[in-house]
Amino acid sequence: xxxxxxxxxLNDWYTLKGLYNLSDNRMVLGVSPEEYRRHGxxxxxxxxxxxxxxxxxxxxxxxxxxxxEPVAVAAHAVELASVGWNDSVxxxxxxxxxxxxxxxxxxxxxxxxxxxxxxxxxxxxxKKLGADYIxxxxxxxxxxxxxxxxxxxxxDCSFEVVGIDATVETAIESVxxxxxxxxxxxxxxxxxxxxxxxxxxxxxVQGSCAICGEYQAVLDMIARKQxxxxxxxxxxxxxxxxxxWFDRLYKKEPGLIKVVLIP
Numbered sequence: 001x002x003x004x005x006x007x008x009x010l011n012d013w014y015t016l017k018g019l020y021n022l023s024d025n026r027m028v029l030g031v032s033p034e035e036y037r038r039h040g041x042x043x044x045x046x047x048x049x050x051x052x053x054x055x056x057x058x059x060x061x062x063x064x065x066x067x068x069e070p071v072a073v074a075a076h077a078v079e080l081a082s083v084g085w086n087d088s089v090x091x092x093x094x095x096x097x098x099x100x101x102x103x104x105x106x107x108x109x110x111x112x113x114x115x116x117x118x119x120x121x122x123x124x125x126x127k128k129l130g131a132d133y134i135x136x137x138x139x140x141x142x143x144x145x146x147x148x149x150x151x152x153x154x155x156d157c158s159f160e161v162v163g164i165d166a167t168v169e170t171a172i173e174s175v176x177x178x179x180x181x182x183x184x185x186x187x188x189x190x191x192x193x194x195x196x197x198x199x200x201x202x203x204x205v206q207g208s209c210a211i212c213g214e215y216q217a218v219l220d221m222i223a224r225k226q227x228x229x230x231x232x233x234x235x236x237x238x239x240x241x242x243x244x245w246f247d248r249l250y251k252k253e254p255g256l257i258k259v260v261l262i263p
Contacts, residue, residue: 002065004052004072004215005029007038021076021212028210042239042261054215059223063236066260067229069211071218073184074100077208078108081157081182086111088150090174091131093161093185094122096232096257099129101159101184106130107226112149116142116170121255129228137170146174154179163187169194177201184208232257239263 007027008020015023030041040046056065074097083089089110091098094117105113106129114133115126123134133149135142146155154176160168163185171181172194181203198205221227237245239261249256 001053002056002068002215002219003048003054004211005031005069006210007049007052010051019212021210042242054219057219057223060219063233063260063262064222064229065219067233067258068215068218068222070096070258071100071104071222071227071229072211072214073097073208075104075214075218076211077101077159077182077184078104079214080206080208081159081180083108083110083157085109087156088112088114090114090116090146090155090158090171091126091161092116092158092167092171092174094119094126094131094134095161097184098122098159098161099125099232099257100227101161102126102130103227107221112155114146114149114155114174116167116174125231129231137166142170143173150176153177156180157182159184161185163191165192168192172197172203172205175201175203178203180204180206182206182208233260235259237261 005028006021008015008023009025012023012025014020026036027038028036029038031037078101083105087110089105091101094115102113102115112133113131115123115131116135116137117123118136118138120136123136127134135145155174156176157180158171158174159182160171161184164187168183168191175181222229234256237259242261245259249259
């Protein structure tokens with residue numbers, strides 16, 4: 001079995017509206033924000049309500065199942081954006097969530113998928129996992145390149161998966177008039193917004209929070225090999241080495257994306 005990371009009440013107002021990820025009473029296992037912190041991520045036993053449990057398909061290993069949560073975050077964002085067949089889409093940020101967004105978009109039948117980052121290794125991984133075009137924000141004129149690929153209009157949608165001024169601006173500048181920008185990253189609590197661009201080009205800007213019912217679909221997609229989680233697995237290590245791996249991840253060691261700790 002595996003479980004959704006969001007613990008929510010079934011009779012909450014938001015839950016009854018189909019938005020349990022926004023529940024006033026939600027708790028999230030293993031996260032740090034105090035308002036919805038729920039301890040227990042590394043406990044021997046965890047008390048989980050039945051309604052967030054999911055059976056792991058036989059084709060999915062326990063290690064793969066441990067990576068369902070970030071895939072579900074990506075799937076929720078893509079679902080919110082209502083991406084259409086053959087749409088052109090820009091993904092700004094090719095970290096773990098961004099790479100899963102790319103894979104989910106590919107499974108949705110997108111047309112052009114364009115990945116933007118500042119690290120060559122991440123962009124190469126994005127290309128491997130489904131991006132049609134990759135651009136380095138440090139060296140390429142990203143806006144000009146995207147305009148050229150999209151009949152001089154801009155992309156239909158963009159996903160911002162970092163959460164800082166520069167990447168939010170890139171996500172907004174990348175879309176056509178009437179396009180949709182979905183914000184997933186939130187490294188910074190506040191960012192500058194190019195308001196004139198948003199208003200005069202009638203751009204829809206929306207946030208995407210966590211997960212809201214995508215777990216079963218994601219498990220099935222991994223079982224069918226529509227989503228490749230193994231390529232993003234940097235290492236499997238014993239729990240006793242956890243502190244070392246957390247330190248390496250915190251220091252942003254090149255090549256490290258996802259580490260799974262085995263009890």
